[in-house]
Amino acid sequence: MTDLRELYQQVILDHTKKPRNFHEMANATHHAEGYNPLCGDRVTVYLLVDGDTITDVSFTGSGCAICTSSASLMTQSLVSKKIDEATQLFGTFRDLVMGNVEADQTIDELDRLAVFTGVREFPMRVKCATLPWHTMKEALTGGAATISTE
Amino acid sequence: MTVPLETSVSESKATASRGGVFDVQKVRADFPILGREVNGRPLVYLDNAATAQKPAAVIDAIDSYYQTYNANIHRGVHRLSQLGTQAYEEARGKIQRYINASSTREVIFVRGTTEGINLVAGSWGRENLRAGDEVLVTHMEHHSNIVPWQMLCQQTGAVLKVVPIDDRGRLDLDQYEKLLSDRTRLVSVVHVSNVLGTINPVRRIIDSAHQVGAKVLVDGAQAVPHFSVDVQALGCDFYVFSGHKLFGPTGIGVLYGQEAILEAMPPYQGGGDMIKSVSFDKTLYNDLPYKFEAGTPHIVGTIGLGVAVDYLGALDAVAVARHEEDLLRYGTELLESIEGVRLIGTADEKASILNFVIEGVHAHDVGTILDHGGVAVRTGHHCCQPVMDRYDVPATARASLAFYNTRGELDVLAGAVREAIGVFRS
Numbered sequence: 001m002t003d004l005r006e007l008y009q010q011v012i013l014d015h016t017k018k019p020r021n022f023h024e025m026a027n028a029t030h031h032a033e034g035y036n037p038l039c040g041d042r043v044t045v046y047l048l049v050d051g052d053t054i055t056d057v058s059f060t061g062s063g064c065a066i067c068t069s070s071a072s073l074m075t076q077s078l079v080s081k082k083i084d085e086a087t088q089l090f091g092t093f094r095d096l097v098m099g100n101v102e103a104d105q106t107i108d109e110l111d112r113l114a115v116f117t118g119v120r121e122f123p124m125r126v127k128c129a130t131l132p133w134h135t136m137k138e139a140l141t142g143g144a145a146t147i148s149t150e
Numbered sequence: 151m152t153v154p155l156e157t158s159v160s161e162s163k164a165t166a167s168r169g170g171v172f173d174v175q176k177v178r179a180d181f182p183i184l185g186r187e188v189n190g191r192p193l194v195y196l197d198n199a200a201t202a203q204k205p206a207a208v209i210d211a212i213d214s215y216y217q218t219y220n221a222n223i224h225r226g227v228h229r230l231s232q233l234g235t236q237a238y239e240e241a242r243g244k245i246q247r248y249i250n251a252s253s254t255r256e257v258i259f260v261r262g263t264t265e266g267i268n269l270v271a272g273s274w275g276r277e278n279l280r281a282g283d284e285v286l287v288t289h290m291e292h293h294s295n296i297v298p299w300q301m302l303c304q305q306t307g308a309v310l311k312v313v314p315i316d317d318r319g320r321l322d323l324d325q326y327e328k329l330l331s332d333r334t335r336l337v338s339v340v341h342v343s344n345v346l347g348t349i350n351p352v353r354r355i356i357d358s359a360h361q362v363g364a365k366v367l368v369d370g371a372q373a374v375p376h377f378s379v380d381v382q383a384l385g386c387d388f389y390v391f392s393g394h395k396l397f398g399p400t401g402i403g404v405l406y407g408q409e410a411i412l413e414a415m416p417p418y419q420g421g422g423d424m425i426k427s428v429s430f431d432k433t434l435y436n437d438l439p440y441k442f443e444a445g446t447p448h449i450v451g452t453i454g455l456g457v458a459v460d461y462l463g464a465l466d467a468v469a470v471a472r473h474e475e476d477l478l479r480y481g482t483e484l485l486e487s488i489e490g491v492r493l494i495g496t497a498d499e500k501a502s503i504l505n506f507v508i509e510g511v512h513a514h515d516v517g518t519i520l521d522h523g524g525v526a527v528r529t530g531h532h533c534c535q536p537v538m539d540r541y542d543v544p545a546t547a548r549a550s551l552a553f554y555n556t557r558g559e560l561d562v563l564a565g566a567v568r569e570a571i572g573v574f575r576s
Contacts, residue, residue, distance in 0.1 A: 004522050008515075008573050016574075017510075039514050039530050040544040062544055064512035065574070122518055 006118035007125070008065065015069035020076055021058040028058075034135030034147040041067040041128055045075075045135045052083050059132065066116075066125050071132035073113055083140055089113075090133045096120070097129045169468035177465070178554050180205040191524030194559045199344050199372055199503060199550030200528050202397045204458070211457040212399060215450045223449055224423055224440075238449055241456030242439070248459045249389065250380040251406050255438035258412070259452055262403035263371040264294040266390030267338070269405055269442060270367055271298040273415045274388075275336070281307030283335040286364070288313040288321055288350075289540055290343045293533040295369045299338060308335070315540065319346035319495040327358055334364040341373035345532045345548065346495030347478075347503030349373070356385050365411070371395055375552065376474060376501045378467060381406050393451060397552075398458035402451030405442070412438050419444040470553045477551050477560065478502040484564040490571055494541050502551035505532075508567065511574045513545035519573060520547070523566040525559075 025031070025046035034043045041063030048056035057075040062068075078086050092109050095101045099120035107114050119129045127149035138147045178184050181203045186193050195203060215237070221230035223238050239254075246254045260266045279285070285299045289312055296310075303310050311334075313326045330337075337359040342349050356366045367388040370379055374391045381389045388411075393402040407415075417424055417435055421444035426434040435441050481504045485491050490509040508516055517529035528548045531538045538544065549563055 004519060004573070007518070013574065040538075041514075042544075064514040066515070125514070125518060128514065 003118065003121055007122055009115045009118065011073075011112065011115045012065060012069040015072040016065040019059075019068055019072040022060065022072065023058050024060055025056065025058045028056075030139040030142070032135050032139035032147060034061075034131045034138070034149070036063075036067075036127060036131055036148055036150045038150050039064070039128070041131055043067065043071050043132050043135055045071070045132060045139050047078075047136070047139055049083065049140070054078050054081050054083065054086060057136075063131075064125075064128050066119065066128035067131055070116065070129045073115070074132050074136065077111065077113055078136070086140065087137065090137055093133060094130055097126050169472065170466050172466065172469035172473040172553075174473065174554065174556055178556075180207070180461070181554055182206055182209070184554060188524040188526070189522055191562075194523075194525040194562045196549040196551060196555065196559065196563060197526045197528050198375065198552040198555075199395070199532075199548065201394045201400065202375055202552055203554070204397055204399070204454075205461050207461050208398055208454045208457050212450050212454050215453055220450075222446055234449055237453045237456075238447070241452045244456040244459050245404055248378070248463065249374075249404075249406060250382050252382060253409055256406055256409050256412065258405040258407065258439045258442045259447055260390075260403045260405050260442075261401055261448070262392040262394070263292075263369060263390045264403075266388075266403055266405035267294055267367065267369065268298045269418045270388050270390075270407070271302045273418045273442075274365070274411065275299075275302040276305065277414075277416055279303075279306040279308040279335055282333060283308040284311050284329075284331070284333045285309070286311050286313060286326075286329055286334055286337045286339075286359075288326075288339055289315045290319065290321070290346055290348065290534070290537055291338070291340055292344055292369065292371070293535070295338055295340060296536070299336075309333075312536075313339075315346075315348075318497050319343065319348045320497045321348075321350055321355075323351070323354070326355065330358055330362045330364065332362055334359065334362055336365050336367065338367040338369070340369040340371075341379070342370075342376065342501045342503075343495065343534075343537075344372045344503070344550075345505050345534045345537050345546070346497065347500040347505065348495060348497040349499040349501055351499075352386070353384055360385070372501065372503075377471060378462075387411055393455040393458065396455070396458055397461065398455035399448075399451040402448045402455050404455075409438065412442070417441050417444070421445045423447075465553070474502045474551065474553055477555055477557065478504075480557050481549065481551070481560045481563070484560055485567065488564065488567055488571070491567060494543065494546055502555075504549040504551070505546050506548075507543050507546050508571060511570055513547045515574070516547045516567070516570050519570040520563070520566045523562065523569065525563055525566050527563075 028046035029049045030047040043061035046058045057078045059071045096106050097119040103117045131149045134147045183203050219230045219233040221234045223235040242254045246257050314322045359366045365387040368386045370391040389406040394400040424444040493506050495505045513529040530545050
């Protein structure tokens, strides 16, 4: 059962049970909704952007452990990032969970997000991990559509 | 599974081989896939309500068709076309006898339950519904028995009404009787719920509907895999089911309709095979059942379904029912004994479907952890979002059983459920 533990790492379980920045944001400059209708994961991402810098991030919603913890860890990792840095981080994160790159090549950039390395062994769950990120990107690009990764 | 009264007529079939000992290992040997491993563990296939596995006889029949007599049917005088046509029409006869339709003209081959319902909505519905008419469905319907009627109501101005269900997953029959009126044109009801497992009293539902002059369509997708159905004894106007849930191929299903009703209905799709003659001035439609089978059909699927029905017919129906009933009881007790597990769908009249949620563990995480142990279950909303809303859950895990499952497999399921709980309590 080792690879199961690699998916459900302690950090992931911790963020599932106690999601960080889990609230609406009244003064958000950007927000968007993500929804995967087949599995029921639902997330709304709020961002406060000052110039081209993200100064605050939060989320609401309900979903599986992978989606919830991914959203929670994403909110922590985006604070103080420039918009283009956030977009690039998303690309690296997506490459990590889809198995497009060796995990050790991304470790510096992703830092704690590397706990999601195990997702690549579970292709059906990639969409859970990336839903919050796609939603974040949609919020930043000002789209009004609800995002889905299914 | 408890066999409800209205299906007892089918025991004429069951009494052909009367309630001997059910040798589940012998039956399992008929299904090659059950011998494989998943993630290094023996496959425990508990997703039968999504699709059932196929016996070797069905797989061989498909192989044999393509290897030895592949040809188009109902045309061509050559030998292979004759063989294909014969096998195709023999399959229709097998289905007719299996569901006790009065004629092969009442057996229309479609892609599956969904297409069968859409055919009735698109043909019978458009012809017969007017603004203000009512279509009655229940709160436990699959999306495929909701959306076609919503579309039809939008087109015709008819109104969709919903029969409520109670906390255990039973239809509120008092409300049903109250909802019936002379405005009710059609009742479309699921025979066995794919999520809750509830076996609905369709005979009574049909009788009540007929008293107000309404027609009744029964969605039998989840019923036919568990017990044999006699459409004449039920008295339904339409009965639909899918081949792949009945241990046959995907892409083939059956619409049964009473002949007089089908006769009066306009064609659903136009094309080859559904016509007698075509000119630019006038086209003559073909007779039943071909009027509703435009284009080259799923020939091999139909032949495979016929073989699946042969296979099922050769089983000891009483022993099968008793075995499934035992599995349902055993599985229910096992899951209920695990703290944090809640079963959703606990009607007395129930097919062998165990639908559950685990406190603090999302259904998709349950699915992943179970899969890791070789256990295949379905997780999600099961194409029944209104049911999820009714019980206020975003998704559930569903173990749906077939006659080839065993108590041992349910022990593996219970162990994997405990493991899922363990992961999230650590």
